[in-house]
Amino acid sequence: MKESVIKTEKLTKRFGDFVAVNEISFEVFKGEVFGFLGANGAGKTTAMRMLCGLSVPSSGIATVAGFDVFKQTENIKRNIGYMSQKFSLYEDLTVLENIRFFGGIYGLSDKQLKEKSSELVLTLGLQNETKKLVGALPLGWKQKLAFSVAIIHQPKIVFLDEPTGGVDPVTRRQFWDLIYEAANSGITIFVTTHYMDEAEYCNRVSMMVDGSIKALDSPSNLKKQFSATSMDEVFFELARGAKRGE
């Protein structure tokens, strides 16, 4: 029996007459790498914001890490990590100061902070860069650091909003190694992406078109279902009917 960590039923968000997210229902299981795909404007970010407790749903039901998104957002926040589209560390702070700050606001003790930061610096190979300002690091390292900081408090789920934008393929591969490592340690990964090759790395993916989920399965099953050779083709097949543009 798989343990579900995110569960939604007919989750909906309206802005006036505009239905950004239309009755989506899905489940994400513990330790899974769940790809949340869709074209620009399909409603991915809005859906994700509702799950993170940043936005109140208009209707429907959803639980994250066992907590209700309507009433228990404080509990949700304590159990999730988040990495935004934009690079989300402070560029005018050093590597170590960033780690200490984000660890600090998640309430890690001094001892935990020390252990965590040396462990993190070691895995990322940043031993010689701890006193460097983050702004001076190459983008690839920044992204890896941002991910490691997002899971510094061992959350149950980590939400990644297009984490690999603008990163070269080699670094992207390395980034996914980090993601797998986190998933193996029991952290559930909820990731949105534009890159269809990355969709292949996910255990299961959902495809969102015009605010609704049009398909949800493992990449291999989806390819079979749409008799496609790659996720690219599956995506085009589904997104072709989209009414919402950029």
Add this chain to the structure above:
Amino acid sequence: MKQFLVFIKKEFYHVFRDRKTLLMLFGLPIAQIVLFGFALTNEIKNNRIVIVDYAKDLASQQIINKIEASKYFDIDKSLMSHNEIEAAFKEGKIKMAVVFPAGFNNELLHLNKSQIQLIVDASDPNTGTTLTTYISSIVMTYQTELMKNNSIPYRIVPELRMLYNPELKGAPNFVPGVMALVMMLICVMMTSVSIVKEKEKGTMEVLLVSPFRPILVIISKAVPYLLISLVNVSIILLLSVYLLDLPINGSVLLLFAESTLLIITALSLGLLISTATESQQAAMLLSMMGMMLPTVFFSGFMFPIENMPFPLQMISNLVPAKWYYIIVKSIMIKGLGFSAIWKETLILVGMTVFLLTISFRKFKIRLA
């Protein structure tokens, strides 16, 4: 609590890593104190003055008629004792008292020489000097008229008493103004820019997803600027005491308490601006337009508010710096206590509560 301290530490890193900000934070007050040494003089109309006529004779009546005819004065003709005059000055009801001694006409006719006493509130030196010049010239005109019909050289000597600022130094006038300006500038601009910066860089979202409460984000953003502004107030006061030889006549503690109040008003304005803007440039522009100009124009330290058309005088009431300016002048120069400035204080508190309420409401809406 520990999270709070971690956050404040981070804010200080931001401030001290940015040379330009740092220069602005601490260079600005010093530069302004030096620059505003050259205060401007302006014509002043409709000043409330009191005429105390102990003489009640022909000469005094004729001079009073002339003063009444002038557009510069609003006259309150009542026989006040010197103590009452003093009290009226402290309350800011009057700007000047003109005292005719008993037997004014008599002395003039028999001794060919008489005196008028002019008591002036010189805490605003421009107004003070201008007022005495006006009265002196009125007296002079009367004198020449007398001489026309007569060969005897009658002389009326205005005896001048400058209250509060006998040396007519400009410093008492602009130091409170610079304090108001610097604090509005630093607090409004810095808080709004630093909050908007987090929005722009995307770090705000990360903070909002964390268990750190949004309201604490705002408070921890404000605390460093509150502390820095208090340091600035100290720098300005030290400069004015030791460089400009301007003593602080009232309670220093009260002065700092009132300054803290203005800083909080300014911080809440900055917060409001940050909720309404999306980019650092917009926040900066809005702070400049919304704060700098009204503070310079309407606080009363560059241009006398008394001289403005009525609608502008009404607008000036909305500018927090105006009230702070009155408060600081009362404490620093007149040496008055809280009982003299509670009304202005109350106005500032009201403004702060109002601003905080709407900005917190807006902040919450943005989260939903």
